[in-house]
Amino acid sequence: MGAIQRGQAHFLLLKIHSLTGLIPIGIFLVFHLAVNSLRTVGVFPYQLSIDIINNLPFLIWIEIFVLYIPILFHSVMGFYLTSIAKYNFIRYRYPRNWMYTMQRLTGGIVFVFLVYHMGTTVAPKLWYGHNEFQAAPFLIGVMNDEFQTWTGRIIYLIGIVAATFHFGNGLWGFCISWGIIVGPRAQRNAGIAFILIGLGLTVLGLATVVEFSLNPVPVEPTKVGGL
Numbered sequence: 356m357g358a359i360q361r362g363q364a365h366f367l368l369l370k371i372h373s374l375t376g377l378i379p380i381g382i383f384l385v386f387h388l389a390v391n392s393l394r395t396v397g398v399f400p401y402q403l404s405i406d407i408i409n410n411l412p413f414l415i416w417i418e419i420f421v422l423y424i425p426i427l428f429h430s431v432m433g434f435y436l437t438s439i440a441k442y443n444f445i446r447y448r449y450p451r452n453w454m455y456t457m458q459r460l461t462g463g464i465v466f467v468f469l470v471y472h473m474g475t476t477v478a479p480k481l482w483y484g485h486n487e488f489q490a491a492p493f494l495i496g497v498m499n500d501e502f503q504t505w506t507g508r509i510i511y512l513i514g515i516v517a518a519t520f521h522f523g524n525g526l527w528g529f530c531i532s533w534g535i536i537v538g539p540r541a542q543r544n545a546g547i548a549f550i551l552i553g554l555g556l557t558v559l560g561l562a563t564v565v566e567f568s569l570n571p572v573p574v575e576p577t578k579v580g581g582l
């Protein structure tokens with residue numbers, strides 16, 4: 356491959372990395388934290404949401420192609436970009452320099468959190484065959500147990516804050532990368548808007564943790580008439 360072609364391939368990979376951070380991963384994160392926060396309204400709406408998701412046709416294929424492959428690509432590319440990054444936030448103490456470093460650090464934290472989180476939810480659900488209406492009692496049981504210990508709460512606290520920061524600050528990077536915000540004023544205002552979005556998502560996630568911690572309600576599988 357010639358130097359120009361290699362440069363083009365690198366550029367394309369950077370663009371796909373930037374795009375997958377928003378579509379589908381960022382959209383999934385917003386949806387996921389919003390659906391989980393249904394637990395603060397009551398255990399019934401939460402169970403209903405898990406029932407709906409786990410009764411979707413072709414669920415595993417949707418998860419593999421819409422979620423797992425993009426997350427894997429985004430993570431591998433993210434680790435590569437982190438390995439070639441230049442850190443100078445000690446020499447140049449600008450907020451943007453600090454954010455640059457934090458973006459890479461939180462990416463790594465989210466990756467470790469995801470391995471843990473999926474290893475305690477989706478993996479045992481699939482392994483033990485808790486499908487369709489059996490998924491909700493199993494997953495709600497797992498969450499109830501996790502949030503009864505401070506270790507579990509702190510792991511989720513770190514995972515949620517890292518993910519919402521990475522997403523909020525990532526939105527800023529996405530807008531710069533795609534030429535959506537150009538001038539310094541627009542960049543500053545967008546930065547403030549994205550901080551607020553990140554904070555809003557953090558509140559949703561933490562409210563869910565508090566609710567699970569205070570009210571660990573177990574549930575029975577939903578019984579559907581005639582089944």
Ligand code: HEM
Nearest residue numbers: 391408409418465476477480494498514515518560563564
């Ligand atoms: C309050 C905090 C959270 C709760 C209660 C929660 C709960 C859950 C549950 C119950 C599942 C299993 C879903 C199923 O198999 O039907 C799940 C899966 C998942 N969670 Fe979370 N989660 C939380 C935070 C997060 C965060 C911060 C992230 C991102 C870093 C995340 C990413 C994922 C991913 C990627 C999956 C796999 C999705 C799938 O296979 O359908 N979660 N979560």
